[in-house]
Amino acid sequence: MKYINVIDFSEFPGPRYERIGPNSGEKFRETILLPALRTAPIEEITINLDGTAGYGSSFLEEAFGGLIRRGIDHDTALKICNNLISKEDDSLIEEIRIYINEAAESAKNV
Amino acid sequence: MSEDIIKFLQIAFWIASVILVIITISIHMFGWRVNNKNALNLAIKKDINESIDRTTKALIELEDAACSFWMEKDSKIKSYQIINLHTRLVINLKVLNHLRGKAIPSHEIILLRRHCTMDAESSKRPISAAAQRIRIISKSVNSILDSELMKKSWKD
Secondary structure, eight states, X not given: OEEEEHHHHOSSOOOSSTTTSSSOHHHHIIIIIHHHXXXXXXXXXXXXXXXXXXXXXXXXXXXXXXXXXXXXXXXXXXHHHHTEEOXXXXXXXXXXXXXXXXXXXXXXXX | OHHHHHHHHXXXXXXXXXXXXXXXXXXXXXXXXXXXXXXXXXXXXXXXXXHHHHHHHHHHHHHHHHHHHHHOTTOOOOHHHHHHHHHHHHHHHHHHHHHHOOOOOHHHHHHHHHHHHTTTTTSOOOOOTTSXXXXXXXXXXXXXXXXXXXXXXXXX
């Protein structure tokens, strides 16, 4: 079982890209999410979103919607949502699901 | 004979006294229970109303900050402040949800976060009051204010 605490990445999740600011969604995806997906089966990855100061939508979109743009297939990306923990704000999980679906839709139209 | 009657009357008096005491205590206990229940209900209603006021304030603060951030050329509001205000709003809504047992309007919470914070660090600003982002922020705020969770009532 691979357990990812976003708070271990940063207490203050940042903007979309690293060039805009620190602790970005891009960095979280590239340094935490993608390596985890390469080393553990998707069903065994649990991501805990609690404990941070809050999320901007750009962080969420880039970290999770960005998985689709980096070649992770739609079903695999959606499976991550099944193992997301967010006791502090349930709506984050639904929002992440929306971004994954929108990114998959955009990828289809390209 | 008369002694027997006196003895009987004494016993009857004592039994009646004991019964009266028991009845009095029972009535008092019942009264206390009703009072306690009413006091608890009133306290919960007061908490709910205060919580609605706090949530309304948090919602309006978020809307004002977001509108200032997106629409004013020299706004002093920073993107992280909007994220903080949104987080505070969610905390307040959760308290209200705990007190009332009614659903949090998640769809509007998502819309608000998205349109208040998406690409806040990199998008072109200021934007017009007629921009879709501003319209959706205002509409989401109104929808949350009008949700069942936020309605003041003496019924529940």
